[in-house]
Amino acid sequence: MSNNSLSFWEDSGSSRSGIMAWLTTTDHKRIGLMYMYIILAMFIAGLCLGLAIRLELIAPGRTIMDAQTYNTVFTLHGVIMIFIVVIPSIPAAIGNLVLPIQLGAEDVAFPRLNLFSWYLYVGGTLLALVSLFTGGGAPDTGWTFYVPFSEFTTTNVSVAVIAVFILGFSSILTGLNFITTIHRLRAPGMTWTKIPLFTWSLYATGWIQVLATPVLGITVLLIFAERVLGVGLFDPNKGGDPILYQHLFWIYSHPAVYIMILPAMGVVSDIIPVFARKPIFGYKAIAFSSLMIAFAGSLVWAHHMFTSGMSDTAVLIFSLLTFVVAIPSAIKVFNWTATLYKGSISVEPPLLYALGFIFLFSVGGLTGLILGSAGTDVHVHDTYFVVSHFHYVIFGGTGFGMFAAAHFWLPKYYGRMYNKKIAKIAFYILFVGFNLLYFPLFIIGLEGMPRRYYDYLPQYQEGHVISTVGSWILAVGIIIMLVNLWRGFTKGEKVGRNPWGAATLEWATPTPPPLLNFDEEPDASRKPYDFRGITPDE
Amino acid sequence: MSENHEHQHHILSIKTAGIILVLLLLLTGTTVAVSRIDLGFLNVAVALTLAVTKALLVILFFMHMKYENRFMQMIVFLCFLLLAIFIGMTFFDLAYRGG
Numbered sequence: 001m002s003n004n005s006l007s008f009w010e011d012s013g014s015s016r017s018g019i020m021a022w023l024t025t026t027d028h029k030r031i032g033l034m035y036m037y038i039i040l041a042m043f044i045a046g047l048c049l050g051l052a053i054r055l056e057l058i059a060p061g062r063t064i065m066d067a068q069t070y071n072t073v074f075t076l077h078g079v080i081m082i083f084i085v086v087i088p089s090i091p092a093a094i095g096n097l098v099l100p101i102q103l104g105a106e107d108v109a110f111p112r113l114n115l116f117s118w119y120l121y122v123g124g125t126l127l128a129l130v131s132l133f134t135g136g137g138a139p140d141t142g143w144t145f146y147v148p149f150s151e152f153t154t155t156n157v158s159v160a161v162i163a164v165f166i167l168g169f170s171s172i173l174t175g176l177n178f179i180t181t182i183h184r185l186r187a188p189g190m191t192w193t194k195i196p197l198f199t200w201s202l203y204a205t206g207w208i209q210v211l212a213t214p215v216l217g218i219t220v221l222l223i224f225a226e227r228v229l230g231v232g233l234f235d236p237n238k239g240g241d242p243i244l245y246q247h248l249f250w251i252y253s254h255p256a257v258y259i260m261i262l263p264a265m266g267v268v269s270d271i272i273p274v275f276a277r278k279p280i281f282g283y284k285a286i287a288f289s290s291l292m293i294a295f296a297g298s299l300v301w302a303h304h305m306f307t308s309g310m311s312d313t314a315v316l317i318f319s320l321l322t323f324v325v326a327i328p329s330a331i332k333v334f335n336w337t338a339t340l341y342k343g344s345i346s347v348e349p350p351l352l353y354a355l356g357f358i359f360l361f362s363v364g365g366l367t368g369l370i371l372g373s374a375g376t377d378v379h380v381h382d383t384y385f386v387v388s389h390f391h392y393v394i395f396g397g398t399g400f401g402m403f404a405a406a407h408f409w410l411p412k413y414y415g416r417m418y419n420k421k422i423a424k425i426a427f428y429i430l431f432v433g434f435n436l437l438y439f440p441l442f443i444i445g446l447e448g449m450p451r452r453y454y455d456y457l458p459q460y461q462e463g464h465v466i467s468t469v470g471s472w473i474l475a476v477g478i479i480i481m482l483v484n485l486w487r488g489f490t491k492g493e494k495v496g497r498n499p500w501g502a503a504t505l506e507w508a509t510p511t512p513p514p515l516l517n518f519d520e521e522p523d524a525s526r527k528p529y530d531f532r533g534i535t536p537d538e
Numbered sequence: 539m540s541e542n543h544e545h546q547h548h549i550l551s552i553k554t555a556g557i558i559l560v561l562l563l564l565l566t567g568t569t570v571a572v573s574r575i576d577l578g579f580l581n582v583a584v585a586l587t588l589a590v591t592k593a594l595l596v597i598l599f600f601m602h603m604k605y606e607n608r609f610m611q612m613i614v615f616l617c618f619l620l621l622a623i624f625i626g627m628t629f630f631d632l633a634y635r636g637g
Contacts, residue, residue, distance in 0.1 A: 211620055247628050298620065299627065311634035318625075 005519045007512040026111035027515060029413060031118050032096030034063035038077045038125060039093055040482075042084045047478065048079040054437070054471040057464045060456055067454040071140035072155070074452060076132065078143030079160065083167050084125050086398050087256060090176050090263035091209070092121070094405045095202050097413055099178060101506040101513060102196045104522040117173040124167035131159035142452060144253070147234040149225045149246040158227050161220035166214045168217045171259070173207025178202050181424075187505070189525030196504045196528040197286055201266025204290035210254045210261075212298060216252035243308050250301035258297040260394055261361070262290055264401025265332055268354045268530055271337050271408050273353035276343025279523025279529040282335040284399070289328035296325045306374050315374045322372035329365055333358060346499070349423035353404035356431055360396025365441065371464070382452075384463075385445025388438045396434060406485060408500070415512045417495045418488025426484060429475030436470030501536035504528045548605035558599045565592050588627075 008029045012021035053074055056063045063248055065073065100108055108114050132138040135156030145164075150157050182195070182203050196205075222245075225231045232238025234245045273280040280286065302310060302318040336358060345351070367389040370376045380386065385422055411417045441449075443464035449456055456464070498507040505522050506513070552582055569588045574625055598604040 107564035211617060215624070241632075243631065244628075247631065251624050302627075302631065309635075310631040311636075314627075314631035317630050348612065 003063060005510060005514040006514050007487075007510065009512055011243050011515045013044045013515045014050045024115075026107070026115050028096045028108050028111065028114060029513065031114050032093050032098075033413070034118055035088060035096060036093040036120065038086055038122065039089050039469065042080050042125065043089075046077055046080040046085055047475065049073050049080070051471055053077060056454075057456070058135070059464075059466040060458055060461060067190075068140065070454045071452075072132075072138040075139050075142050078126060079139070079164070081394075083164055084128065084258075086260045086394055087167075087171060087396060088121060089260075089402045090267065091178070091202060091205055091259065092117070092170075093410060094267070095174070095178060095263065098506055099199050099202055100181060100185070101509060101517050102199045102504050102528075103182065103185055104190060104505050104518070104524045105181060105185035106516040106518075108177045109184055110177050113173055114177055116168045117177070120166055120170035120173070124163045124170060124434060125166075127163035127166060128160060131156045131163060135159060144249060145223055146218065146249075147223070147226070147242050150223055151234065152332055159222055160225050164220050165217050168213045168220075170215075171209050172213045173193075175206035175213070179206040182206075187522055187524035189523070193284065193287075194524065194527055195287075195441045197269035197280065197283070197290075197379055198263070198266035200287040201262045201269070201290050204294040205262045206258050208259050208294050208298065212259075215248060216256070219248040219252065222248070243305065243310055246305050246308055247302065250304045251298075252326050254301040254304065255294075255298045257393070258293055260398045261401075262293060264357060264398045264405075266358050267291070267401045267405045267408070268336060268503065269332070270502075271354040271404055272339050273529045273531075274408075274500050275348055275354075276340050276345050277501075277531055278339055278343040279527070279531070281338035281341075282331070283529065285331050286335050289331040292328035293325060296321065296328065300325055303337040303372050303377075306377045313329070318516045319372060323369065326365065326369060326372075333362060333365075333429055347424075349418075349420055349427065350404050350408035350500070352424060352427045353400050353407060356427065357397060357400040358406060360392050360400060360434065364392030364394075364396055367392065380445055381444040382450055384441040384449045384451055387451050388441035391438050391441075396438075403427075405482065409506070410485065410489065410510075411492075411495050411499060412506060413512050414489035415490035416489050417499060418484050422480065422484040426477050426481035428477075429480060430474060433470050433473030433475070433477050437467050437474050438470070438479040440464075440470075495536035498534070499537050501531065501534050503531050505535050511523060548602055550599060550602070554599065558595055562592055562595060565595075 008027055012025060012030070013027060014021055014024060016024055016372065025031060025034075052064065056065055056070055056073075096108070096114065100106070135158070136154040138155060139145075139157045139160045140155045141153060141154070141157060142444050145161060147159065150161075182199060186195070211343055222231075226234060233240045234242045236242065269280060269286055300318055300322045302314055303322045306315050306319070367385070371380065371386065371389060390482075406422060407418070427436070442465040444460045445451075447460065447463075449463070451459045495511055497509070497511050500507070502524065505524060508522055565588055569585065571590075572584055572588070573623075597614065597618075603611060
């Protein structure tokens with residue numbers, strides 16, 4: 001097939017050129033890349049903070065920073081990684097790149113709103129950075145901004161919560177845009193059961209973004225009101241209730257975990273059948289389980305609060321509901337495994353990262369059941385067990401999902417391939433480093449090492465040392481992976497339309513795609529995982 | 539996309555809008571008045587009922603939901619149902635605390 005149209009790199013669709021053509025673009029692909037570059041920069045910043053935390057904890061007492069600095073560093077690590085990196089990573093960056101093309105559309109439903117979302121994201125990110133260097137210094141509350149401490153600390157919490165408010169609006173508008181695009185802009189022939197599962201996962205995610213994020217917006221505004229006006233909503237002296245803050249915060253922030261993980265599950269659902277050369281097992285079950293996770297995941301928030309002093313009735317009900325969420329998650333894992341069964345598997349880098357996701361997410365998910373069970377939670381609450389569980393789910397899940405997505409889709413957009421051998425070596429280093437970093441934290445957590453503590457008893461040092469060494473190995477893996485991707489996209493071999501032999505619409509368009517995505521009307525009536533007659537290029 | 543508008547936008551008459559405005563003001567006055575009376579356990583229930591009634595008036599008339607198609611009504615209903623669930627489930631804690 002000849003590629004006679006200009007790609008989106010050459011044709012910006014506007015009269016402006018250079019950086020202005022990018023800053024004023026309404027092309028979803030350019031916006032997706034702009035999200036990705038900022039996310040990448042902030043990921044590296046968050047990573048450095050994480051490495052600093054691990055280095056501080058290599059020995060009891062002071063190692064490289066004082067206690068107050070330590071408090072601000074772990075707060076920043078959390079705020080940057082959650083609100084600026086993980087939440088927008090797959091939906092805003094990869095979602096923008098892939099979703100409209102998977103649907104056979106020219107762009108998202110509201111292209112200007114899409115650009116506005118990006119500006120809100122940049123504005124929120126800049127404000128979060130401003131909060132570090134102004135007022136009473138960087139926030140030291142942890143990313144959860146729990147009251148009463150967040151009401152009274154003299155650090156710059158007020159600016160930080162407004163930054164989170166703005167970032168939340170960016171997320172809401174992206175969700176709204178994607179939902180509308182999926183409803184209104186599907187190419188003729190693309191029925192609901194022919195939508196690729198990555199897009200299905202973004203549909204479920206979009207609903208959570210639209211419905212749950214406003215609660216976060218209200219909650220952080222209430223902190224602002226508490227700090228500035230002293231309203232007393234969360235202050236028992238004024239008739240308020242500090243646990244109410246925790247309810248409000250987690251009504252958003254637990255579903256937010258699914259904003260993070262659902263798109264990664266969508267990535268895995270799209271990658272596994274391509275490299276197993278088999279239609280996905282249980283398409284409808286996987287699509288429906290995304291909606292089930294979105295719904296059931298919105299009803300379990302108080303499992304973060306079992307030891308907060310809330311009523312036993314609530315503990316019982318939220319514990320039960322937490323176990324319910326495990327069902328649709330397990331449906332996905334079983335279906336992925338069944339897809340691999342007797343498949344003609346080719347172990348390419350995207351599949352390796354996707355398999356990494358399944359393993360690490362399963363460890364994170366199963367340890368979540370220990371936390372969801374009220375009795376055992378009392379023992380491990382606020383220990384390193386939680387830290388480890390959380391990182392297995394979010395880094396092992398969303399992080400590896402993002403890496404899988406980058407190795408799978410980015411060659412399409414850059415038009416060049418990375419070195420696959422180095423990509424595999426990077427994966428193995430990452431995988432070893434990851435487990436060495438986080439697994440010992442389960443053990444010292446079970447032994448009673450509290451999270452967020454600056455200092456600790458000597459008995460926990462062995463676990464901390466192993467974990468810190470793991471963080472160095474992990475960092476080496478990430479550097480190798482990123483350098484390999486960068487070298488590939490600038491100097492790698494050129495790729496054709498369909499380097500992996502996938503069947504979804506984004507692989508039917510030229511590489512890199514043209515401004516309006518297709519040079520001819522795509523055939524959207526084909527099933528997304530029907531590989532008959534499709535072979536990889538070369 | 540399609541050039542055909544699926545339905546005409548309903549334009550609210552000044553009279554209807556005025557009636558809703560007066561009703562909203564009356565309900566706001568009632569909210570303030572009731573807040574000065576201690577109804578015990580019913581305090582929250584009465585306040586929420588008044589607030590829901592006002593919200594319904596705004597959604598149905600000012601946001602034109604009364605004149606929208608079934609699908610749109612269902613989507614909005616589901617959103618508010620979820621909000622009701624969020625608030626309702628918080629009461630599994632508040633209503634049973636300290637027992």
